[in-house]
Amino acid sequence: xxxxxxxxxxxxxxxxxxxxxxxxxxxxxxxxTNCLVRVNGQPNVRxxxxxPSPGDSVTLSNGWPSxxxxxxxxxxxxxxxxxxxxxxxxxxxxxxxxxxxxVRRLAGYGxxxxxxxxxxxxxxxxxxxDILVLGAGPAGRRASARLQEAGRAVALLDRxxxxxxxxxxxxxxxxxxxxxPPPHPASPRPFELVTLTEPDHGQLVRATTLVAxxxxxxxxxxxxxxDRPGVMSAEGAxxxxxxxxxxxxxxxxxxxxxxxxAAMLDRFGVHTEAVVAPGAISPEVTRRASxxxxxxxxxxxxxxxxxxxRVRRAQLRARAGGAEFSVAADAIVLAARRLPHxxxxxxxGAQMEWRGTAGxxxxxxxxxxxxxxxGLYAVGEVAGFADGVAAEASAFAAADAILGKPVxxxxxxxxxxxNELEGYYRELLQRxxxxxxxxxxxxxxxxxxxxxxxxxxxxxxxxxxxxxTGLGTGLCQGRYCLPxxxxxLSILEGRPPSEVGYIRQRPPVVPTPLGAFAGLAEPVPxxx
Numbered sequence: 421x422x423x424x425x426x427x428x429x430x431x432x433x434x435x436x437x438x439x440x441x442x443x444x445x446x447x448x449x450x451x452x453t454n455c456l457v458r459v460n461g462q463p464n465v466r467x468x469x470x471x472p473s474p475g476d477s478v479t480l481s482n483g484w485p486s487x488x489x490x491x492x493x494x495x496x497x498x499x500x501x502x503x504x505x506x507x508x509x510x511x512x513x514x515x516x517x518x519x520x521x522x523v524r525r526l527a528g529y530g531x532x533x534x535x536x537x538x539x540x541x542x543x544x545x546x547x548x549x550d551i552l553v554l555g556a557g558p559a560g561r562r563a564s565a566r567l568q569e570a571g572r573a574v575a576l577l578d579r580x581x582x583x584x585x586x587x588x589x590x591x592x593x594x595x596x597x598x599x600x601p602p603p604h605p606a607s608p609r610p611f612e613l614v615t616l617t618e619p620d621h622g623q624l625v626r627a628t629t630l631v632a633x634x635x636x637x638x639x640x641x642x643x644x645x646x647d648r649p650g651v652m653s654a655e656g657a658x659x660x661x662x663x664x665x666x667x668x669x670x671x672x673x674x675x676x677x678x679x680x681x682a683a684m685l686d687r688f689g690v691h692t693e694a695v696v697a698p699g700a701i702s703p704e705v706t707r708r709a710s711x712x713x714x715x716x717x718x719x720x721x722x723x724x725x726x727x728x729x730r731v732r733r734a735q736l737r738a739r740a741g742g743a744e745f746s747v748a749a750d751a752i753v754l755a756a757r758r759l760p761h762x763x764x765x766x767x768x769g770a771q772m773e774w775r776g777t778a779g780x781x782x783x784x785x786x787x788x789x790x791x792x793x794x795g796l797y798a799v800g801e802v803a804g805f806a807d808g809v810a811a812e813a814s815a816f817a818a819a820d821a822i823l824g825k826p827v828x829x830x831x832x833x834x835x836x837x838x839n840e841l842e843g844y845y846r847e848l849l850q851r852x853x854x855x856x857x858x859x860x861x862x863x864x865x866x867x868x869x870x871x872x873x874x875x876x877x878x879x880x881x882x883x884x885x886x887x888x889t890g891l892g893t894g895l896c897q898g899r900y901c902l903p904x905x906x907x908x909l910s911i912l913e914g915r916p917p918s919e920v921g922y923i924r925q926r927p928p929v930v931p932t933p934l935g936a937f938a939g940l941a942e943p944v945p946x947x948x
Contacts, residue, residue, distance in 0.1 A: 421478070422448065422455060422468040426660040430649055430668040430730055430751070433457055433467060435483045437529065437894075438503055438865035439857075440492040442729060444649030446862075446900075448659025449637060450579070450930070453529070453863045453895045456482070461533030464895075464931070468659055469618065481530045488729075500855035502867045541939035546624040548609060549575045549590075551822065553631040554597055554764065556582040558808065559800025559815040560633030564589045566819035575627075577615070594618065597625075598928035598936075602769040603793065610795060611768075614928070614940065622936030629795050630768075631818055632783075634761040636801035639779075640900040641675060641754050642845060642868065642908070644724035644856040650731030654684050654755040667691055669751035673734045675722060676755035677701035679806075682708055684755050689714070693749050696720045696736060698756060698844040721848055724856060725752055739847055757841075759903055760802040766925035768793050774918040775804060779839040780903060781922060785830050788821025789814045797821065804833040839917070841907055849911065860908070861901035863894020871905065875912040881921045882906055892923060895931050 422445055425431045434443040434456050446454040448468050455467040458481045472478070483490035495503065553564045556578035565586035567574045575590040576582060582593045596616045603610035609626035616622055638653035640646065650669065652660075654676075661667035667688055674684055677697030685692060685708040695701065695709055696717040709716055717736060723744065724735040731752055737744040759780040766772060771792040772781040782804040783791045789799050797818040800811040814831055821827045849868075858868040870889050879888050882905060891905050892898030902923065910917040 421457075421470045421472045422659060423662065423665075424472070425455075425467055426668045430660075432488055432649055432729065433480055435487060435490050435492070436647065436859075436862065436865050439496040439499065440483065440490050441496050441647060441857075441859075441865070442488075442490075442493075442649050443647070443862075444652075444730065445660060446652050446656050447637070447896075448653065448656035451637070451896045451899050456529060458530060463530035463532065496857075500857070502857070502870050541620065541622075541935055543941040544621070544623045544939055545941050546626055549573070549625060549627040551575070551629045551631065552577060552611070552613075552625065552627040553633055555633035555635055555761075555800070555802070556580075556585070556593075557633055557635045557800060559635075559805075559811045560631070561586055562812050562815035563631050563633060563797075563799055563819045566816060567822060570819075570823050572823070577625075596930055597764060598930055598932050600630075600764040600767045601927075602767075603795065605794070614932075614937070616928075616930070616932050616936050620933040620935040620939075622932070622939050624940055629822055630797070631815075631822075632765055632791075632796065632798045632802055633800045633815070634764060634802045636758040636760045636806070637899065638680065638754055639757050639759045639903055640862075641722065641756060642848060642858055642860065642904050643722045644735075644853055644858050645727070645731075646725065647857075647859040647862045648725050648727055648731050649729065650727070650749075650751040651725060652751065652753060654680055654753055657684070657688065657751075657753050661688075667751075671749055672751040672753050673722075673747060673749040674753050674755060676757075677705055677718060678756075679704065680755040680758060681705050684753060685709060685712070685714070688753070694747050696722055696734075696747075698739075699840040721844065721851075722752070723848070723851060737851075739844070758801065758806065759899075760804070762802055763897065763925045763929040765791065765796075765798060765802070766922075767927060767929075768796055770796060770798070772922075774916075775833070775836050776839045776842075776917070777834065777837050778804065778806075779841060779907065782833070787817075787830055788827035789818035789831075790821060805831070839907065841904075842910065842917075845904075845907055846911055849908075860905055861889075861891045861894060863896050863901070864890045866891045866901070868908065871908055872912060875909065880913060882909055883921060883923050885909060886923055897925075897929060898923065 430444045432442045443454040446452045450469040456464045458479045459465040480487040550573040553560045553576045564574050564576045568588045577592040579596045599614040611627045611630050613625045671693035674695045682704045689712045694715045701718040719739045721737045725731045726733045733746050733748045771784040783798045789797045799814040799818050805811040805814045860868045886892045892902045909920045
């Protein structure tokens with residue numbers, strides 16, 4: 421549906437929950453909240469995940485009188501420094517009931533469909549498997565093929581369609597693993613997952629061995645106006661323009677200087693106005709940009725995105741105190757860093773470690789891509805192997821370990837060091853923002869300023885700040901705000917990100933209809 425909606429350009433599909441700021445598709449992979457629509461009366465359907473059928477009624481509901489012209493957007497102007505829903509409007513007392521009504525109105529994305537009683541699906545028997553591979557990217561397919569060639573029974577699960585499936589492997593396409601509690605060692609199949617096949621088909625899956633190949637995603641970036649329509653991830657740009665289709669922009673500012681940015685230049689080079697990077701720009705990006713005549717801005721701050729209904733230009737500044745300047749652009753494509761889909765590894769109880777160079781948490785690995793949880797392996801990007809050759813090697817090592825073959829020592833994921841964005845954000849925070857909003861959590865409209873105020877009030881650690889501000893409690897489950905929130909708290913608290921801590925990854929990893937749980941053949945045991 422997302423491709424259809426973006427044929428006439430970048431659509432405004434949604435308004436943010438607190439300030440009713442305009443929203444347009446951002447991630448393209450079904451994790452953000454920027455493309456929620458109402459389909460046949462059902463609210464909060466992700467346009468990027470829904471396959472429309474003839475006769476479907478698709479409407480936009482989060483705005484009055486319309487999503488494009490929303491009178492509630494006045495809140496964005498009335499509260500330039502943010503709305504304090506925890507302490508504000510305690511006096512005068514007569515205003516408190518009014519505030520409560522406003523907060524309740526802002527607390528939801530839309531009413532449920534009237535006149536349609538819920539249906540409870542029939543229980544589905546649990547699926548018993550030997551080896552389950554989570555993720556059908558290159559690493560997941562390599563591991564599946566190697567195990568199947570050795571005569572093992574393998575199932576391959578992925579949220580989307582499975583490209584180039586390995587022969588003989590059981591396929592579970594368009595299925596999401598939403599809950600992976602710690603294993604039960606005494607059980608013959610210790611791993612018990614809950615899976616979701618949209619819209620509401622839930623099933624228990626039990627497996628003897630698990631291989632996590634859940635991959636990575638393009639992360640967000642902090643700057644004023646970073647939630648404006650036109651700001652999108654590299655995945656979002658590709659989702660709206662698959663194949664050789666024209667993207668919903670004419671002159672994009674590409675953010676990033678590595679392999680991901682080079683891939684975006686190969687795909688959208690003729691629609692790229694300039695390349696800006698927080699740090700150095702690789703020779704590969706330099707060569708490709710030079711061929712296309714695209715200006716490069718290495719070690720440059722992206723200060724602000726201007727424009728209201730969509731991005732019109734970007735404000736830039738060279739790092740270390742350079743002068744500010746503007747670049748005309750109708751989109752900002754984020755391709756600066758990729759972070760692992762590690763939520764299931766956290767849930768399973770795998771020991772995780774902070775890797776500063778990548779700016780994320782990755783599993784602690786032993787020989788053969790083993791995690792600290794017996795029977796659980798991690799391969800590819802989720803394990804920290806971004807290079808294709810290294811990702812393939814990790815998949816082969818996991819397969820050989822499962823097959824009982826000799827395996828080499830743990831693979832080196834590259835040298836670790838400080839994250840480039842730590843210094844970048846230090847400089848960015850020194851620039852006065854005035855009335856301009858830097859949105860840290862787009863799902864819940866939590867501002868950078870609110871986190872700064874929480875730290876000034878004595879709150880410490882990501883979990884505590886999350887509970888106080890609502891950071892990371894939205895539908896994306898913190899994917900697009902917690903990594904930046906971690907770096908921000910590291911700066912504000914004056915301690916390394918590894919000491920700031922992380923949140924407890926509670927299930928499910930994606931919003932799941934209650935009907936999916938109601939149809940499970942057996943209850944999921946509590947995991948503590």
